[in-house]
Amino acid sequence: MNTTTKCAATALAAALGVTVLAGCGGSDDDASGSGSSKASKTVTLVSHDSFNASESVLKAFTKETGYTVKVLKSGDAGAALNQEILTKGSPRGDVFFGVDNTLLSRALDNGLFTPYEAKGLDRVAADTQLDADKHRVTPVDTGDICINYDKKYFADKKLAPPQSFDDLLKPAYKNLLVTENAATSSPGLGFLLGTVATYGEDGYQDYWKKLKNNGVKVVDGWEQAYNEEFSGSAGGKKTKADRPLVVSYASSPPVEVLYAEPRPTEAPTGVATGTCFRQIEFAGLLDGAKNEAGGKALLDFLISKQFQEDMPLNMFVNPVAKDAALPELFTKFGATVDKPTTVDPEKIAKNREQWVQSWSSLVVK
Amino acid sequence: MALPVAFFALFFAYPVVAIVGRGLKVDGVWQFGRIGEVLSRPDIAEVLWFTTWQALASTVLTLLIALPGAYVFARFDFPGKQLLRAVVTVPFVLPTVVVGTAFLALLGRGGFLDELWGVRLDTTVWAILLAHVFFNYAVVVRTVGGLWSQLDPRQEEAARVLGAGRLAAWRRVTLPALAPAVGAAALMVFLFTFTSFGVVQILGGPAYSTLEVEIYRQTAQLLDLPTAAVLTLVQFAAVGGILAVHAWTVRRRETALRLVDPAQTSRRPRGAGQRALLGGVLLTVALLIVVPLGVLVERSLDTSGGYGFGFYRALQSADASGSTFLVPPLEAIGNSLQYALVATLIALVIGGLAAAALTRRAGPLVRGFDALLMLPLGVSAVTVGFGFLITLDEPPLDLRTSWILVPLAQALVGVPFVVRSMLPVLRAVDDRLREAAAVLGASPLRAWREVDLPLVRRALLVAAGFAFAVSLGEFGATVFIARPDNPTLPVAVARLLGRSGELNYGQAMALSTILMLVCAVSLLLLERIRTDRSGEF
Numbered sequence: 012m013n014t015t016t017k018c019a020a021t022a023l024a025a026a027l028g029v030t031v032l033a034g035c036g037g038s039d040d041d042a043s044g045s046g047s048s049k050a051s052k053t054v055t056l057v058s059h060d061s062f063n064a065s066e067s068v069l070k071a072f073t074k075e076t077g078y079t080v081k082v083l084k085s086g087d088a089g090a091a092l093n094q095e096i097l098t099k100g101s102p103r104g105d106v107f108f109g110v111d112n113t114l115l116s117r118a119l120d121n122g123l124f125t126p127y128e129a130k131g132l133d134r135v136a137a138d139t140q141l142d143a144d145k146h147r148v149t150p151v152d153t154g155d156i157c158i159n160y161d162k163k164y165f166a167d168k169k170l171a172p173p174q175s176f177d178d179l180l181k182p183a184y185k186n187l188l189v190t191e192n193a194a195t196s197s198p199g200l201g202f203l204l205g206t207v208a209t210y211g212e213d214g215y216q217d218y219w220k221k222l223k224n225n226g227v228k229v230v231d232g233w234e235q236a237y238n239e240e241f242s243g244s245a246g247g248k249k250t251k252a253d254r255p256l257v258v259s260y261a262s263s264p265p266v267e268v269l270y271a272e273p274r275p276t277e278a279p280t281g282v283a284t285g286t287c288f289r290q291i292e293f294a295g296l297l298d299g300a301k302n303e304a305g306g307k308a309l310l311d312f313l314i315s316k317q318f319q320e321d322m323p324l325n326m327f328v329n330p331v332a333k334d335a336a337l338p339e340l341f342t343k344f345g346a347t348v349d350k351p352t353t354v355d356p357e358k359i360a361k362n363r364e365q366w367v368q369s370w371s372s373l374v375v376k
Numbered sequence: 377m378a379l380p381v382a383f384f385a386l387f388f389a390y391p392v393v394a395i396v397g398r399g400l401k402v403d404g405v406w407q408f409g410r411i412g413e414v415l416s417r418p419d420i421a422e423v424l425w426f427t428t429w430q431a432l433a434s435t436v437l438t439l440l441i442a443l444p445g446a447y448v449f450a451r452f453d454f455p456g457k458q459l460l461r462a463v464v465t466v467p468f469v470l471p472t473v474v475v476g477t478a479f480l481a482l483l484g485r486g487g488f489l490d491e492l493w494g495v496r497l498d499t500t501v502w503a504i505l506l507a508h509v510f511f512n513y514a515v516v517v518r519t520v521g522g523l524w525s526q527l528d529p530r531q532e533e534a535a536r537v538l539g540a541g542r543l544a545a546w547r548r549v550t551l552p553a554l555a556p557a558v559g560a561a562a563l564m565v566f567l568f569t570f571t572s573f574g575v576v577q578i579l580g581g582p583a584y585s586t587l588e589v590e591i592y593r594q595t596a597q598l599l600d601l602p603t604a605a606v607l608t609l610v611q612f613a614a615v616g617g618i619l620a621v622h623a624w625t626v627r628r629r630e631t632a633l634r635l636v637d638p639a640q641t642s643r644r645p646r647g648a649g650q651r652a653l654l655g656g657v658l659l660t661v662a663l664l665i666v667v668p669l670g671v672l673v674e675r676s677l678d679t680s681g682g683y684g685f686g687f688y689r690a691l692q693s694a695d696a697s698g699s700t701f702l703v704p705p706l707e708a709i710g711n712s713l714q715y716a717l718v719a720t721l722i723a724l725v726i727g728g729l730a731a732a733a734l735t736r737r738a739g740p741l742v743r744g745f746d747a748l749l750m751l752p753l754g755v756s757a758v759t760v761g762f763g764f765l766i767t768l769d770e771p772p773l774d775l776r777t778s779w780i781l782v783p784l785a786q787a788l789v790g791v792p793f794v795v796r797s798m799l800p801v802l803r804a805v806d807d808r809l810r811e812a813a814a815v816l817g818a819s820p821l822r823a824w825r826e827v828d829l830p831l832v833r834r835a836l837l838v839a840a841g842f843a844f845a846v847s848l849g850e851f852g853a854t855v856f857i858a859r860p861d862n863p864t865l866p867v868a869v870a871r872l873l874g875r876s877g878e879l880n881y882g883q884a885m886a887l888s889t890i891l892m893l894v895c896a897v898s899l900l901l902l903e904r905i906r907t908d909r910s911g912e913f
Contacts, residue, residue: 055777060855060871083777086856090596094765094856097398097599101769103777117599192582195597231582234873238881245878249675263876270877272680327875364598375582 054078054305055104057297059091062108063325064318072312078305088197089114096121100299105306108151108294108313112141112353113200115148115293116360124148124295125303130311131332139291139331141356148293151313152328155261155348156201156290158188158283161243164255173256175285176209179222186226189240189254192375194367196232197290202258203370204359205288208352212362219373228254229375237263243280245271261287262327265344269324282346289351292328380730380791381745387784388752391763392608398766399605407602414606420590424610427586430501431570434508438565439558441509441660442516448657449517450524452650453642460658462899464665465514469895471851471866472574474888478668479507479579503579508572510664512565519561520554525641527553559625567618571611571754573852587611591756596856608759615754619747669892676885680878687882688890705883708868709890712848715779715864719786719847720840726787727794727839734795735802749795752788757852760785764857776857782864785853790843797839801832834905841902845895865891 056062062084069080081104085091088109095107099121110118118124124147132140132149139150158179160172173179179188191199207215230236238246241257245267264278271279294313296306312318319335322328329337337345400407414420449461467475483497483506490496497503527550535545573588585593587607594604645654679686691706727749734746752760764785768775775781805828813823851866863871865887872884 060874086596090856093596093599094762097762098765098769098776103765194582195593229582231577231580235578237876238873244876244881246876246881249678249881259876266876267878270875270879272686272879371582 051302051305052077052079053081054106054302054309055081055083056309057083057085057091057095057102057104057107059088059109060084060086061088061326065321065325068317068321071317072309076305076308076312078302078308080309092118095123095297099123102297102299105297105300105302106294106309106313107297108292110148110293110295111197112289112291112293112356113197113204113359113363115141115356118295119147120360123298125298125300127296127307127310129307129314131314134333135314135331136333141291141293148295149310149314150291150331151294152292152319152322152326152331154290154292154328155287155351156198156205156258157261157287157346157348159241159243159257159259159263159280160283161241161247161255162277162279162281164242172281172283173286174283176206176218178283179227179256179286180218180225182225184225184256186228187254188222188226188256188258189228189230189236190258191233191236192229192231193370196236198233198236198258198260199229200363200367201288201290202286203366204354205286205352207366208288208354212366215366216369216373219370223374227374233259243267256283260327261346261348262323262329262341264346265340266327268344269340278344282348284346284348287348287351289348289353291331380726380733380749383726384748387764388755388760388788391767392755392759393763394767395601395759395763396605396608399601399603399608410602411606411609414603415610420603420607423585423587423590423607426584427570427588430504430508430576430584430586431566431572434505434512434569434572435562435566437505438509438512438516438569439562441664442513443520443558444653445513445657445661446517446521446524448654450521451529451642452645452654454644454654458904459900460661461517462896462902463669464517464661465899466669466892466896467511467665468514469845469849469899470888470892471849471869472578474672474866474869474891475507475510475668476574476578478672478888479503479510482668482671483579501580501584504572504576504584506664507575507579508565508569510668511575512568513661513665515564515568516561519564520557523557524550524554527641529641556625560622563618563622563625567615567622567754570614570618571756573756587614588756592758595758595762604759608756612751612755615751616747619750619754622750623743623747672885672892673889676882676889679882687879687886690879690883691886705868705872705887708863708865708887709894711862712865712891713894715783715786716844716847718780719783719790719850720844722783722787723790723794723843723847724836724840727791727843728798728836730791731795731798731802734799735805746795750792753792757785758856760788761853761856779862781857782854783847785857786847786850787843789850789853790846793842793846794839797842798832798835801835802828805831837905838902841898841905845898848891848895848898 062082064082073079083104085094088111092107092110092114095102096117107123119142126146127149128146129149132146135150137143139153141150142148158173162172165172170183173181173184178184190202193199193203203215206218209215210218228240230240236257237244237259239250240252240254241247241259242252242255243257244252244263246252247254261282261284264280264282267280268274268278294310296303296310300306314332316332316335319330319332320338322330323338323341329341397406400410415424445464449457483503497506532545532549535549536542540548570586571588572586573592576584576586576589587610591604591607591611594600594607645651676687677683677685730745730749734742764781765776768781775784809827810823813827814820818826849866850864851870854864855867855870869884869887869891872880872887
């Protein structure tokens with residue numbers, strides 16, 4: 012950001028004169044640059060706001076390959092992908108990371124990616140390779156969207172926390188659950204898809220009718236659901252939240268431990284492992300990328316052991332590489348989800364709108 | 377005038393037209409038939425209906441609650457008045473991400489109303505309306521109160537001497553003089569609430585949606601550009617209409633009123649009635665504005681080990697256990713300040729030139745340009761942001777990944793404030809002074825430096841302060857614009873809130889508090905600078 016001050020005067024002139032801008036913006040932004048020799052040394056990763064990596068790991072990549080990674084974050088997962096679709100053919104970067112299985116078909120149908128088979132793909136779990144024959148995208152991580160519960164609440168009430176979708180309909184759990192708007196929030200959509208996978212396209216509406224009668228509350232986004240409404244979270248304790256069940260991630264309990272001071276010996280929240288929907292996140296080489304060689308190297312790197320092991324504590328997701336070890340925090344406080352639900356990406360692409368619409372009219376209105 | 381026109385054409389009109397065109401043009405042919413198609417959808421009709429009535433209700437409620445405040449700030453002298461005036465303006469420049477959180481604490485479960493009377497207003501439309509009052513209180517207090525404090529009270533007294541009752545005197549003398557200002561304030565509040573985004577999204581829950589929220593949803597989430605384009609056009613038409621009426625009331629207000637120095641009109645409250653009024657207003661401000669802001673501060677200090685500055689200390693480190701930002705969150709403050717500074721410079725140059733052009737020339741074309749300068753306040757950030765993406769993509773204008781895009785977008789929102797602050801003052805500069813200077817041999821530049829600059833210096837500073845504060849709090853456009861990894865304060869707050877864990881939540885509150893303090897300090901400095909109160913903000 013030091014360039015900001017340096018360029019301040021130029022910026023002003025730029026805003027006025029416009030042509031000067033190329034000089035200022037260009038030197039600041041090699042990746043978008045006009046193909047100078049310097050540009051090839053930078054590889055640009057476009058992603059959503061949740062992307063994170065340790066600086067040391069990115070430095071190791073530079074040392075190994077000579078490429079410097081520049082990260083552009085632009086909004087949540089849906090917005091970031093849609094921006095990529097809008098700029099198709101003239102992308103802002105070389106690699107896009109962050110399209111998941113609920114949006115995969117939208118990306119593939121729009122021809123966003125150039126096929127590339129990343130090195131080391133044989134070490135990646137087969138069930139995550141949803142585009143195995145064409146290699147337009149490479150799986151990078153998985154995460155599970157599950158019901159989280161407030162351990163203290165259920166201990167105080169001497170009530171067993173729910174374990175399955177069916178459990179949530181029981182009178183004992185009336186008015187306890189808060190979830191997110193499936194139309195705007197990705198955990199909200201994941202939870203809806205979990206019920207579609209469990210009860211089928213005919214049965215899920217009936218399930219939601221019952222869930223509504225059992226007092227489910229819907230808020231717009233994960234932040235409100237988790238921080239404002241869920242009694243088990245750090246934020247929820249401050250807001251005196253009164254919902255001990257929330258739709259969140261299987262990795263949320265370790266996060267509660269990691270960011271607490273002093274660190275507790277036990278996570279304050281638990282995961283209902285029978286309510287999980289599996290999300291798989293992919294990366295791909297953007298069609299029209301200026302630095303294709305760098306992009307390929309970056310894709311190889313994303314599934315390397317080093318990056319995969321760095322990921323869990325930065326993005327709170329699970330590695331897809333079989334040789335990557337999970338951090339102790341995950342193995343100790345996290346939940347293992349044996350049988351997550353899932354829905355085929357093409358089926359999701361075909362029906363998402365309709366499912367969400369009938370869900371909205373059923374639950375929200 | 378060429379420069380501001382070029383700026384707006386390039387960084388506002390072109391991107392917006394391009395993104396709307398992307399939605400409405402098929403093979404180069406405009407498909408205006410789609411407008412009717414979209415508008416006849418029942419869900420869209422519902423959005424339009426809700427947008428309109430909540431904006432009307434918010435405006436009425438804001439006027440009811442804020443007009444007594446405007447009177448008190450105009451006519452009474454009391455200790456801490458300057459500080460309080462700055463405080464009520466803080467919400468206006470705070471990002472809604474932050475405010476939504478604070479406001480829930482007041483209206484939601486365990487909130488103030490809940491504790492006292494067991495009343496919860498979250499996810500009801502009341503939460504939205506009250507939050508709108510919270511945000512726009514200052515608009516009324518500043519616009520109406522500013523004029524009120526300059527009205528000569530002797531005119532009303534004269535009417536009473538001539539036998540008019542207290543109410544009749546007020547109705548016949550003060551009200552007509554105030555009416556245009558009230559109208560202008562009401563229209564601004566209507567504009568801001570009509571295009572409300574964050575408040576409705578956070579407090580309304582999924583059941584309520586305004587046009588702005590729907591445009592965001594259709595563009596960013598569903599990529600349904602045709603529908604988004606139609607909605608953008610509808611909002612454009614509505615905002616254009618509001619601004620046209622606004623420009624008309626402003627012109628009416630410029631009719632000569634006998635204005636006096638505000639210092640002469642305010643005095644200490646006397647009698648039980650006046651004291652009760654002052655008390656009532658102070659209580660309203662305390663409950664409606666100070667308490668929600670206070671909640672933020674309280675939460676930022678409330679660590680698990682008791683009250684302390686733990687979260688603030690944590691802001692300095694790039695997080696030992698896992699790097700949330702690659703840089704310490706505290707660095708976001710530096711980023712924000714630098715962006716806001718550049719944005720302020722751009723806004724001052726563009727806005728200043730535009731204001732100067734508007735003073736020198738007249739005619740419908742110029743008036744149209746005046747309204748155009750206000751349009752960015754009413755056009756959704758996602759439309760502008762996505763428009764940037766598809767228009768500024770070729771060298772030498774491939775700015776999509778450049779940091780300059782952020783201050784450019786922020787300046788778009790800042791320019792209207794600069795123009796509105798400068799225009800009245802510039803218009804008041806007597807042309808004969810400039811002519812006299814010219815006759816005495818001064819070059820145009822010298823004349824400007826010796827005549828205009830000293831007269832408008834204060835207005836310029838006020839404008840700069842406002843542009844700065846608005847840029848600092850700008851969130852909507854910034855979050856859509858890809859940038860090298862240096863988040864601004866509001867973006868950093870949103871990212872921290874997007875994660876679980878006590879430390880993240882606490883740091884978000886601490887950063888929000890810092891943002892609030894920076895805004896409050898810059899506004900307080902403004903209060904000290906400004907003596908002239910004829911500006912609209």
